[in-house]
Amino acid sequence: MHQSKILFRQLFEKSSSTYTYLLADPESQEGILIDPVKETIERDLKLLKELNIALKYILDTHVHADHITSSSELKEKTGAQIVLGKATNVECADILLADQEELKFGGLTIKAIATPGHTNGCTSYLCESYLFSGDTLLIRGNGRTDFQEGSSETLFHSVREKLFTLPDSTIVFPGHNYDGHLMSTIGEEKAHNPRLGLNKSFEEFKEIMENLNLAEPKKIDIAVPANLKCGRN
Amino acid sequence: MHQSKILFRQLFEKSSSTYTYLLADPESQEGILIDPVKETIERDLKLLKELNIALKYILDTHVHADHITSSSELKEKTGAQIVLGKATNVECADILLADQEELKFGGLTIKAIATPGHTNGCTSYLCESYLFSGDTLLIRGNGRTDFQEGSSETLFHSVREKLFTLPDSTIVFPGHNYDGHLMSTIGEEKAHNPRLGLNKSFEEFKEIMENLNLAEPKKIDIAVPANLKCGRN
Numbered sequence: 364m365h366q367s368k369i370l371f372r373q374l375f376e377k378s379s380s381t382y383t384y385l386l387a388d389p390e391s392q393e394g395i396l397i398d399p400v401k402e403t404i405e406r407d408l409k410l411l412k413e414l415n416i417a418l419k420y421i422l423d424t425h426v427h428a429d430h431i432t433s434s435s436e437l438k439e440k441t442g443a444q445i446v447l448g449k450a451t452n453v454e455c456a457d458i459l460l461a462d463q464e465e466l467k468f469g470g471l472t473i474k475a476i477a478t479p480g481h482t483n484g485c486t487s488y489l490c491e492s493y494l495f496s497g498d499t500l501l502i503r504g505n506g507r508t509d510f511q512e513g514s515s516e517t518l519f520h521s522v523r524e525k526l527f528t529l530p531d532s533t534i535v536f537p538g539h540n541y542d543g544h545l546m547s548t549i550g551e552e553k554a555h556n557p558r559l560g561l562n563k564s565f566e567e568f569k570e571i572m573e574n575l576n577l578a579e580p581k582k583i584d585i586a587v588p589a590n591l592k593c594g595r596n
Numbered sequence: 597m598h599q600s601k602i603l604f605r606q607l608f609e610k611s612s613s614t615y616t617y618l619l620a621d622p623e624s625q626e627g628i629l630i631d632p633v634k635e636t637i638e639r640d641l642k643l644l645k646e647l648n649i650a651l652k653y654i655l656d657t658h659v660h661a662d663h664i665t666s667s668s669e670l671k672e673k674t675g676a677q678i679v680l681g682k683a684t685n686v687e688c689a690d691i692l693l694a695d696q697e698e699l700k701f702g703g704l705t706i707k708a709i710a711t712p713g714h715t716n717g718c719t720s721y722l723c724e725s726y727l728f729s730g731d732t733l734l735i736r737g738n739g740r741t742d743f744q745e746g747s748s749e750t751l752f753h754s755v756r757e758k759l760f761t762l763p764d765s766t767i768v769f770p771g772h773n774y775d776g777h778l779m780s781t782i783g784e785e786k787a788h789n790p791r792l793g794l795n796k797s798f799e800e801f802k803e804i805m806e807n808l809n810l811a812e813p814k815k816i817d818i819a820v821p822a823n824l825k826c827g828r829n
Contacts, residue, residue, distance in 0.1 A: 375608070375776035383776075406775055413788045542639060543608035543616075545778070555646045 369471060369491065370414065373536060373545060374407065376400040379430035379582075380539050383407065386490055387416045388469025395420040395468050396437065397488060397495050398538055401594055404433040408440060418443040419468045420458075424497025424538055425485040426451055426590045428511060428583040435593035445593050448477060451484030455593035460486065476525055480518020481506030487526065489533075494549070497538040500526050502547045503556055506538075508572050510579065511587070515572040522559050527552070602704060602724065603647065606769060606778060607640065609633040612663035612815075613772050616640065619723055620649045621702025628653040628701050629670065630721060630728050631771055634827055637666040641673060651676040652701045653691075657730025657771055658718040659684055659823045661744060661816040668826035678826050681710060681719030688826035693719065709758050713751020714739030720759065722766075727782070730771040733759050735780045736789055739771075741805050743812065744820070748805040755792050760785070 370387040379400065385407070387394030394416040399407055411418055418441040421434040425448065434445045435455065444457035446466065451459065460466070462477035476487045478499040485506070488495040498506030500522050508515040531550030553561050558571050580586070589595070603620040612633065618640070620627030627649040632640055644651055651674040654667040658681065667678045668688065677690035679699065684692065693699070695710035709720045711732040718739070721728040731739030733755050741748040764783030786794050791804050813819070822828070 373778050375778065377776065403776060406777075410777075413784065543610065543636060544639075544643075545606050545608065551646065 369493075370394070370416070371493070372410070374403065374410075376403045376430065378402060380541050381427075381430050382536065382538060382540070382545075384495055384536060385410065385414075385416070386468075386471065386473070386493075387414070388471045391469030393417050393419045393469040395422060395466075395473065396443075397422045398424055398427075398497070399433045399437055401431040401433045401436070404436055407433070407437070411441070417441075420444055420446050420466055420473075422446040422473070422488060423590070424448075424487065424495065424499075425482045426453065426511075426587060427498075428580045428586050429539075430582065431586050431589045432594040435595045438593070448475060448484045448486030450477065450479060451482075451486075453484070453591060453593065455591075455595070478518075478521035478525055479512075480508060480514055480516075480521045481511075483512040485521070489529070492530070492533050493536060494526065494529060494533050495536050495538075496526065500535060500552060500556075500559070501537045502535065502540050502544040503552070505556075505559055507575070507577060509575070509577065510583065515569050516565070519559070519565050519568050527559075527561070602726075603627070603649070604726070605643065607636065607643075609636045609663065611635060613774050614660075614663050615769065615771060615773070615778075617728055617769060618643065618649070619701075619704065619706070619726075620647070621704045624702030626650050626652045626702040628655060628699075628706065629676075630655045631657055631660075631730070632666040632670055634664040634666045634669070637669055640666070640670070644674070650674075653677055653679050653699055653706075655679040655706070655721060656823070657681075657720065657728065657732075658715045659686065659744075659820060660731075661813045661819050662772075663815065664819050664822045665827040668828045671826070681708060681717045683710065683712060684715075684717030684719075686717070686824060686826065688824075688828070711751075711754035711758055712745075713741060713747055713749075713754045714744075716745040718754070722762070725763070725766050726769060727759065727762060727766050728769050728771075729759065733768060733785060733789075733792070734770045735768065735773050735777040736785070738789075738792055740808070740810060742808070742810065743816065748802050749798070752792070752798050752801050760792075760794070 372385040384397040460475035535547040605618040617630040693708035766782040768780040
Protein backbone atom coordinates (compact mmCIF):
# COMPACT_ATOMS: atom_id res chain seq x y z
CA MET A 364 0.00 0.00 0.00
CA HIS A 365 1.29 3.43 -0.88
CA GLN A 366 1.70 5.61 2.15
CA SER A 367 2.00 9.37 1.83
CA LYS A 368 4.46 11.20 3.94
CA ILE A 369 2.70 12.26 7.12
CA LEU A 370 4.14 14.44 9.81
CA PHE A 371 3.02 12.38 12.77
CA ARG A 372 3.40 12.67 16.53
CA GLN A 373 1.96 10.61 19.33
CA LEU A 374 1.85 12.46 22.66
CA PHE A 375 1.04 11.24 26.17
CA GLU A 376 -0.84 12.85 29.06
CA LYS A 377 0.26 11.16 32.25
CA SER A 378 -2.52 11.85 34.76
CA SER A 379 -5.20 10.19 32.60
CA SER A 380 -2.83 8.02 30.49
CA THR A 381 -4.34 9.59 27.36
CA TYR A 382 -2.73 9.63 23.93
CA THR A 383 -3.08 12.75 21.81
CA TYR A 384 -2.18 12.54 18.12
CA LEU A 385 -0.88 15.21 15.78
CA LEU A 386 -1.05 14.61 12.03
CA ALA A 387 -0.03 17.10 9.38
CA ASP A 388 0.69 17.29 5.70
CA PRO A 389 4.34 18.35 5.47
CA GLU A 390 3.72 20.07 2.11
CA SER A 391 0.90 22.43 3.12
CA GLN A 392 1.70 22.32 6.87
CA GLU A 393 -2.03 21.88 7.59
CA GLY A 394 -2.68 19.61 10.54
CA ILE A 395 -5.14 18.06 12.94
CA LEU A 396 -5.10 17.01 16.60
CA ILE A 397 -6.99 13.98 17.88
CA ASP A 398 -8.05 13.83 21.55
CA PRO A 399 -6.06 16.77 22.96
CA VAL A 400 -6.16 17.14 26.76
CA LYS A 401 -6.67 20.26 28.88
CA GLU A 402 -3.58 19.58 31.03
CA THR A 403 -1.22 19.51 28.04
CA ILE A 404 -2.54 22.38 25.93
CA GLU A 405 0.59 24.52 26.40
CA ARG A 406 2.85 21.64 25.29
CA ASP A 407 0.66 21.03 22.25
CA LEU A 408 0.46 24.72 21.24
CA LYS A 409 4.23 25.01 21.56
CA LEU A 410 4.78 21.97 19.35
CA LEU A 411 2.37 23.28 16.70
CA LYS A 412 4.29 26.55 16.68
CA GLU A 413 7.73 24.92 16.53
CA LEU A 414 6.66 22.62 13.69
CA ASN A 415 4.93 25.53 11.97
CA ILE A 416 1.62 23.69 11.67
CA ALA A 417 -1.66 25.46 10.90
CA LEU A 418 -4.26 23.55 12.90
CA LYS A 419 -7.36 22.91 10.80
CA TYR A 420 -9.37 20.42 12.84
CA ILE A 421 -9.54 19.23 16.45
CA LEU A 422 -11.14 15.79 16.58
CA ASP A 423 -12.40 14.00 19.67
CA THR A 424 -13.10 10.29 19.44
CA HIS A 425 -15.96 10.65 21.94
CA VAL A 426 -17.27 12.51 25.00
CA HIS A 427 -14.57 11.42 27.43
CA ALA A 428 -15.32 10.51 31.05
CA ASP A 429 -11.74 10.50 32.33
CA HIS A 430 -10.25 13.77 31.13
CA ILE A 431 -11.31 17.15 29.80
CA THR A 432 -10.71 17.99 26.15
CA SER A 433 -8.78 21.14 25.26
CA SER A 434 -10.75 21.49 22.01
CA SER A 435 -12.56 24.69 22.87
CA GLU A 436 -9.43 26.51 24.06
CA LEU A 437 -7.44 25.22 21.07
CA LYS A 438 -10.18 26.54 18.77
CA GLU A 439 -9.96 29.98 20.36
CA LYS A 440 -6.19 30.06 20.00
CA THR A 441 -5.84 28.59 16.50
CA GLY A 442 -9.16 29.04 14.70
CA ALA A 443 -9.40 25.29 14.06
CA GLN A 444 -12.81 23.62 13.90
CA ILE A 445 -14.05 21.11 16.47
CA VAL A 446 -15.07 17.71 15.13
CA LEU A 447 -16.92 14.83 16.79
CA GLY A 448 -18.95 11.84 15.66
CA LYS A 449 -22.54 12.50 14.59
CA ALA A 450 -24.15 10.42 17.31
CA THR A 451 -22.57 12.52 20.07
CA ASN A 452 -24.96 15.38 19.24
CA VAL A 453 -22.50 17.72 20.94
CA GLU A 454 -23.75 21.25 20.28
CA CYS A 455 -20.40 23.01 20.54
CA ALA A 456 -18.92 20.95 17.66
CA ASP A 457 -18.44 22.70 14.31
CA ILE A 458 -18.66 19.45 12.39
CA LEU A 459 -20.39 16.19 13.32
CA LEU A 460 -19.09 13.41 11.09
CA ALA A 461 -21.33 10.53 10.07
CA ASP A 462 -19.97 7.03 9.51
CA GLN A 463 -17.58 6.96 6.52
CA GLU A 464 -17.57 10.78 6.18
CA GLU A 465 -14.19 12.30 5.38
CA LEU A 466 -12.30 15.52 6.04
CA LYS A 467 -9.30 16.82 4.15
CA PHE A 468 -6.25 18.62 5.55
CA GLY A 469 -3.62 19.48 2.98
CA GLY A 470 -3.24 16.44 0.76
CA LEU A 471 -4.36 14.05 3.49
CA THR A 472 -7.78 12.60 4.27
CA ILE A 473 -9.18 11.37 7.56
CA LYS A 474 -12.25 9.17 7.60
CA ALA A 475 -14.73 8.73 10.44
CA ILE A 476 -15.78 5.19 11.31
CA ALA A 477 -18.73 5.09 13.69
CA THR A 478 -17.77 2.57 16.39
CA PRO A 479 -20.41 2.85 19.14
CA GLY A 480 -20.28 0.69 22.27
CA HIS A 481 -18.15 2.52 24.85
CA THR A 482 -20.48 5.48 24.16
CA ASN A 483 -23.08 5.92 21.40
CA GLY A 484 -21.05 8.62 19.69
CA CYS A 485 -17.68 6.82 19.70
CA THR A 486 -15.93 7.36 16.40
CA SER A 487 -12.64 5.91 15.21
CA TYR A 488 -10.63 7.83 12.64
CA LEU A 489 -8.62 6.34 9.79
CA CYS A 490 -5.83 8.20 7.97
CA GLU A 491 -4.10 5.97 5.41
CA SER A 492 -2.98 2.92 7.44
CA TYR A 493 -3.23 4.65 10.84
CA LEU A 494 -6.34 3.90 12.87
CA PHE A 495 -7.15 6.08 15.88
CA SER A 496 -9.45 3.80 17.78
CA GLY A 497 -10.29 5.97 20.81
CA ASP A 498 -11.66 3.86 23.66
CA THR A 499 -13.33 1.35 21.35
CA LEU A 500 -10.32 -0.87 20.69
CA LEU A 501 -7.41 -0.64 23.13
CA ILE A 502 -4.14 -2.57 22.98
CA ARG A 503 -5.08 -6.06 24.21
CA GLY A 504 -8.26 -4.55 25.64
CA ASN A 505 -11.23 -2.26 24.97
CA GLY A 506 -13.15 0.61 26.54
CA ARG A 507 -15.59 0.08 29.38
CA THR A 508 -19.23 -0.53 28.60
CA ASP A 509 -20.65 -0.12 32.10
CA PHE A 510 -21.45 3.61 32.22
CA GLN A 511 -22.83 6.39 30.06
CA GLU A 512 -24.37 4.65 27.05
CA GLY A 513 -22.08 1.61 27.18
CA SER A 514 -23.16 -1.61 25.51
CA SER A 515 -20.90 -4.63 25.25
CA GLU A 516 -22.98 -6.02 22.37
CA THR A 517 -22.68 -2.81 20.34
CA LEU A 518 -18.95 -2.55 21.05
CA PHE A 519 -18.37 -6.17 20.05
CA HIS A 520 -20.04 -5.58 16.68
CA SER A 521 -18.18 -2.29 16.12
CA VAL A 522 -14.82 -3.98 16.66
CA ARG A 523 -15.54 -7.22 14.83
CA GLU A 524 -17.41 -5.76 11.85
CA LYS A 525 -15.88 -2.33 11.39
CA LEU A 526 -12.31 -2.46 12.75
CA PHE A 527 -11.32 -6.11 12.35
CA THR A 528 -12.35 -5.91 8.66
CA LEU A 529 -9.52 -3.39 8.03
CA PRO A 530 -6.23 -4.82 6.69
CA ASP A 531 -4.17 -6.71 9.29
CA SER A 532 -1.30 -4.28 8.77
CA THR A 533 -3.41 -1.29 9.89
CA ILE A 534 -1.64 0.36 12.82
CA VAL A 535 -3.82 0.81 15.90
CA PHE A 536 -3.25 3.98 17.92
CA PRO A 537 -5.54 3.82 20.96
CA GLY A 538 -7.01 6.54 23.17
CA HIS A 539 -5.25 5.20 26.25
CA ASN A 540 -2.77 2.69 27.49
CA TYR A 541 -1.78 1.94 31.05
CA ASP A 542 1.22 -0.37 30.73
CA GLY A 543 3.56 1.40 28.35
CA HIS A 544 2.36 0.04 25.02
CA LEU A 545 2.04 2.71 22.34
CA MET A 546 0.69 0.98 19.29
CA SER A 547 -0.57 -2.30 17.90
CA THR A 548 -1.98 -3.60 14.61
CA ILE A 549 -5.34 -5.01 13.59
CA GLY A 550 -3.64 -8.35 12.90
CA GLU A 551 -2.15 -8.41 16.38
CA GLU A 552 -5.44 -7.59 18.10
CA LYS A 553 -7.31 -10.23 16.10
CA ALA A 554 -4.72 -12.76 17.29
CA HIS A 555 -3.92 -11.59 20.82
CA ASN A 556 -6.69 -9.38 22.23
CA PRO A 557 -7.78 -11.43 25.27
CA ARG A 558 -11.37 -10.15 25.08
CA LEU A 559 -12.06 -9.46 21.44
CA GLY A 560 -9.61 -11.74 19.63
CA LEU A 561 -11.10 -13.99 16.98
CA ASN A 562 -10.94 -16.98 19.33
CA LYS A 563 -13.55 -15.34 21.59
CA SER A 564 -17.31 -15.57 21.12
CA PHE A 565 -19.70 -12.74 21.95
CA GLU A 566 -20.91 -14.72 24.97
CA GLU A 567 -17.36 -14.96 26.31
CA PHE A 568 -16.79 -11.24 25.70
CA LYS A 569 -20.05 -10.33 27.43
CA GLU A 570 -19.14 -12.39 30.47
CA ILE A 571 -15.72 -10.73 30.72
CA MET A 572 -17.27 -7.26 30.47
CA GLU A 573 -19.94 -8.05 33.07
CA ASN A 574 -17.34 -9.16 35.59
CA LEU A 575 -14.77 -6.38 35.42
CA ASN A 576 -16.08 -4.72 38.61
CA LEU A 577 -14.35 -1.43 37.90
CA ALA A 578 -14.65 1.68 40.05
CA GLU A 579 -16.40 4.70 38.57
CA PRO A 580 -13.95 6.95 36.65
CA LYS A 581 -12.72 9.55 39.14
CA LYS A 582 -13.44 12.55 36.96
CA ILE A 583 -16.70 11.44 35.34
CA ASP A 584 -18.91 14.01 37.10
CA ILE A 585 -16.63 16.83 36.01
CA ALA A 586 -15.36 15.53 32.68
CA VAL A 587 -18.60 14.55 30.95
CA PRO A 588 -20.45 17.88 31.51
CA ALA A 589 -17.28 19.79 30.55
CA ASN A 590 -16.73 17.72 27.40
CA LEU A 591 -20.35 18.22 26.34
CA LYS A 592 -19.30 21.89 26.19
CA CYS A 593 -16.02 21.05 24.36
CA GLY A 594 -14.05 21.63 27.55
CA ARG A 595 -15.36 25.13 28.24
CA ASN A 596 -15.52 26.18 31.89
CA MET B 597 15.99 7.93 1.41
CA HIS B 598 15.00 4.29 1.03
CA GLN B 599 13.66 2.88 4.24
CA SER B 600 13.32 -0.85 4.74
CA LYS B 601 10.32 -2.23 6.46
CA ILE B 602 11.10 -2.45 10.16
CA LEU B 603 8.89 -3.98 12.78
CA PHE B 604 9.20 -1.23 15.36
CA ARG B 605 7.77 -0.63 18.82
CA GLN B 606 8.45 2.10 21.33
CA LEU B 607 7.55 1.10 24.89
CA PHE B 608 7.39 3.16 28.10
CA GLU B 609 8.32 2.36 31.69
CA LYS B 610 6.44 4.74 33.96
CA SER B 611 8.38 4.79 37.22
CA SER B 612 11.62 5.96 35.55
CA SER B 613 10.00 7.47 32.41
CA THR B 614 12.28 5.25 30.31
CA TYR B 615 11.68 4.31 26.68
CA THR B 616 12.50 0.79 25.55
CA TYR B 617 12.68 0.08 21.81
CA LEU B 618 12.00 -3.12 19.93
CA LEU B 619 13.22 -3.43 16.34
CA ALA B 620 12.91 -6.52 14.19
CA ASP B 621 13.24 -7.61 10.62
CA PRO B 622 9.75 -8.81 9.63
CA GLU B 623 11.23 -11.27 7.11
CA SER B 624 13.59 -13.21 9.39
CA GLN B 625 11.77 -12.24 12.64
CA GLU B 626 15.16 -11.51 14.24
CA GLY B 627 15.05 -8.57 16.61
CA ILE B 628 16.78 -6.41 19.18
CA LEU B 629 15.75 -4.52 22.30
CA ILE B 630 17.31 -1.20 23.29
CA ASP B 631 17.30 -0.14 26.96
CA PRO B 632 14.91 -2.72 28.43
CA VAL B 633 13.92 -2.15 32.07
CA LYS B 634 13.71 -4.65 34.94
CA GLU B 635 10.17 -3.58 35.90
CA THR B 636 8.74 -4.33 32.46
CA ILE B 637 10.49 -7.56 31.55
CA GLU B 638 7.29 -9.64 31.62
CA ARG B 639 5.54 -7.20 29.26
CA ASP B 640 8.51 -7.26 26.90
CA LEU B 641 8.85 -11.06 26.91
CA LYS B 642 5.13 -11.41 26.22
CA LEU B 643 5.32 -9.00 23.28
CA LEU B 644 8.34 -10.84 21.81
CA LYS B 645 6.40 -14.07 22.04
CA GLU B 646 3.18 -12.65 20.54
CA LEU B 647 5.07 -11.07 17.66
CA ASN B 648 7.13 -14.25 17.24
CA ILE B 649 10.45 -12.42 17.43
CA ALA B 650 13.74 -14.21 18.08
CA LEU B 651 15.76 -11.79 20.20
CA LYS B 652 19.34 -11.55 18.95
CA TYR B 653 20.79 -8.58 20.84
CA ILE B 654 19.97 -6.56 23.94
CA LEU B 655 21.60 -3.14 23.68
CA ASP B 656 22.01 -0.62 26.47
CA THR B 657 22.87 2.97 25.56
CA HIS B 658 24.90 3.32 28.78
CA VAL B 659 25.24 2.29 32.42
CA HIS B 660 22.01 3.84 33.67
CA ALA B 661 21.74 5.62 37.03
CA ASP B 662 17.95 5.82 37.22
CA HIS B 663 16.75 2.31 36.47
CA ILE B 664 18.03 -1.26 36.34
CA THR B 665 18.42 -2.97 32.98
CA SER B 666 16.71 -6.30 32.36
CA SER B 667 19.50 -7.36 29.98
CA SER B 668 20.88 -10.19 32.07
CA GLU B 669 17.48 -11.78 32.73
CA LEU B 670 16.47 -11.33 29.09
CA LYS B 671 19.68 -13.05 28.02
CA GLU B 672 18.90 -16.01 30.28
CA LYS B 673 15.39 -16.32 28.90
CA THR B 674 16.08 -15.75 25.20
CA GLY B 675 19.74 -16.49 24.58
CA ALA B 676 20.29 -13.00 23.12
CA GLN B 677 23.68 -11.32 23.54
CA ILE B 678 24.23 -8.22 25.68
CA VAL B 679 25.71 -5.20 23.89
CA LEU B 680 27.11 -1.95 25.26
CA GLY B 681 29.47 0.76 24.05
CA LYS B 682 33.20 -0.03 24.22
CA ALA B 683 34.04 2.71 26.70
CA THR B 684 31.68 1.29 29.33
CA ASN B 685 34.13 -1.61 29.91
CA VAL B 686 31.20 -3.56 31.35
CA GLU B 687 32.47 -7.10 31.95
CA CYS B 688 29.11 -8.86 31.68
CA ALA B 689 28.57 -7.61 28.10
CA ASP B 690 28.99 -10.13 25.28
CA ILE B 691 29.85 -7.43 22.77
CA LEU B 692 31.36 -3.99 23.33
CA LEU B 693 30.85 -1.87 20.22
CA ALA B 694 33.36 0.76 19.22
CA ASP B 695 32.35 3.97 17.47
CA GLN B 696 30.88 3.23 14.00
CA GLU B 697 30.85 -0.54 14.60
CA GLU B 698 27.78 -2.34 13.29
CA LEU B 699 25.66 -5.36 14.14
CA LYS B 700 23.26 -7.18 11.84
CA PHE B 701 19.89 -8.69 12.75
CA GLY B 702 18.07 -10.25 9.80
CA GLY B 703 18.41 -7.84 6.91
CA LEU B 704 18.80 -4.82 9.19
CA THR B 705 21.91 -3.10 10.53
CA ILE B 706 22.38 -1.09 13.68
CA LYS B 707 25.42 1.17 14.04
CA ALA B 708 27.00 2.37 17.28
CA ILE B 709 27.89 6.06 17.52
CA ALA B 710 30.05 6.82 20.54
CA THR B 711 28.48 9.88 22.18
CA PRO B 712 30.22 10.37 25.54
CA GLY B 713 29.31 13.21 27.89
CA HIS B 714 26.48 11.98 30.13
CA THR B 715 28.80 9.04 30.85
CA ASN B 716 32.04 8.03 29.12
CA GLY B 717 30.49 4.93 27.61
CA CYS B 718 27.31 6.54 26.25
CA THR B 719 26.53 5.17 22.82
CA SER B 720 23.77 6.18 20.44
CA TYR B 721 22.48 3.63 17.96
CA LEU B 722 21.40 4.31 14.38
CA CYS B 723 19.17 1.98 12.35
CA GLU B 724 18.31 3.48 8.96
CA SER B 725 16.77 6.89 9.80
CA TYR B 726 16.00 6.02 13.45
CA LEU B 727 18.44 7.35 16.03
CA PHE B 728 18.30 5.97 19.57
CA SER B 729 20.05 8.73 21.44
CA GLY B 730 19.93 7.39 25.01
CA ASP B 731 20.53 10.17 27.54
CA THR B 732 22.87 12.10 25.24
CA LEU B 733 20.24 13.99 23.27
CA LEU B 734 16.77 14.25 24.78
CA ILE B 735 13.73 15.98 23.26
CA ARG B 736 14.39 19.68 23.86
CA GLY B 737 17.03 18.69 26.41
CA ASN B 738 19.97 16.41 27.17
CA GLY B 739 21.27 14.07 29.85
CA ARG B 740 22.84 15.35 33.04
CA THR B 741 26.58 15.89 33.19
CA ASP B 742 26.95 16.39 36.94
CA PHE B 743 27.54 12.84 38.17
CA GLN B 744 29.38 9.65 37.22
CA GLU B 745 31.75 10.66 34.43
CA GLY B 746 29.63 13.56 33.20
CA SER B 747 31.26 16.31 31.15
CA SER B 748 29.27 19.12 29.55
CA GLU B 749 32.10 19.83 27.12
CA THR B 750 32.27 16.22 25.92
CA LEU B 751 28.49 16.01 25.61
CA PHE B 752 28.33 19.26 23.64
CA HIS B 753 30.85 17.94 21.12
CA SER B 754 29.12 14.54 20.88
CA VAL B 755 25.81 16.19 20.03
CA ARG B 756 27.12 18.91 17.76
CA GLU B 757 29.70 16.86 15.84
CA LYS B 758 28.22 13.36 15.82
CA LEU B 759 24.43 13.70 16.07
CA PHE B 760 23.71 17.11 14.54
CA THR B 761 25.71 16.06 11.45
CA LEU B 762 23.10 13.37 10.67
CA PRO B 763 20.36 14.32 8.16
CA ASP B 764 17.72 16.71 9.55
CA SER B 765 15.03 14.12 8.85
CA THR B 766 16.64 11.56 11.20
CA ILE B 767 14.07 10.59 13.81
CA VAL B 768 15.28 10.98 17.40
CA PHE B 769 14.06 8.37 19.88
CA PRO B 770 15.42 9.34 23.31
CA GLY B 771 16.12 7.30 26.43
CA HIS B 772 13.62 9.28 28.48
CA ASN B 773 10.97 11.92 28.34
CA TYR B 774 9.07 13.46 31.18
CA ASP B 775 6.34 15.53 29.50
CA GLY B 776 4.70 13.16 27.06
CA HIS B 777 6.84 13.71 23.96
CA LEU B 778 7.80 10.48 22.22
CA MET B 779 10.01 11.49 19.33
CA SER B 780 11.71 14.37 17.60
CA THR B 781 14.03 14.89 14.64
CA ILE B 782 17.59 16.12 14.29
CA GLY B 783 16.28 19.15 12.36
CA GLU B 784 13.87 19.99 15.17
CA GLU B 785 16.52 19.71 17.88
CA LYS B 786 18.96 21.86 15.91
CA ALA B 787 16.25 24.52 15.70
CA HIS B 788 14.45 24.20 19.03
CA ASN B 789 16.62 22.50 21.66
CA PRO B 790 16.89 25.25 24.29
CA ARG B 791 20.35 24.10 25.42
CA LEU B 792 22.00 22.56 22.39
CA GLY B 793 20.22 24.27 19.47
CA LEU B 794 22.48 25.86 16.88
CA ASN B 795 21.79 29.32 18.30
CA LYS B 796 23.59 28.36 21.54
CA SER B 797 27.35 28.60 22.08
CA PHE B 798 29.30 26.14 24.20
CA GLU B 799 29.69 28.82 26.87
CA GLU B 800 25.91 29.26 27.07
CA PHE B 801 25.41 25.48 27.25
CA LYS B 802 28.03 25.13 29.98
CA GLU B 803 26.40 27.84 32.05
CA ILE B 804 22.99 26.18 31.72
CA MET B 805 24.43 22.80 32.75
CA GLU B 806 26.29 24.28 35.73
CA ASN B 807 23.14 25.88 37.10
CA LEU B 808 20.61 23.05 36.89
CA ASN B 809 20.93 22.25 40.62
CA LEU B 810 19.35 18.83 40.27
CA ALA B 811 18.94 16.36 43.09
CA GLU B 812 20.93 13.13 42.90
CA PRO B 813 19.03 10.40 41.01
CA LYS B 814 17.07 8.43 43.60
CA LYS B 815 18.25 5.02 42.49
CA ILE B 816 21.87 5.82 41.62
CA ASP B 817 23.40 3.83 44.49
CA ILE B 818 21.42 0.75 43.53
CA ALA B 819 21.17 1.17 39.76
CA VAL B 820 24.80 1.80 38.82
CA PRO B 821 26.28 -1.21 40.65
CA ALA B 822 23.45 -3.42 39.35
CA ASN B 823 23.88 -2.20 35.77
CA LEU B 824 27.63 -2.81 35.90
CA LYS B 825 26.54 -6.45 36.35
CA CYS B 826 23.92 -6.19 33.53
CA GLY B 827 21.11 -6.05 36.09
CA ARG B 828 22.07 -9.22 37.97
CA ASN B 829 21.17 -9.34 41.66
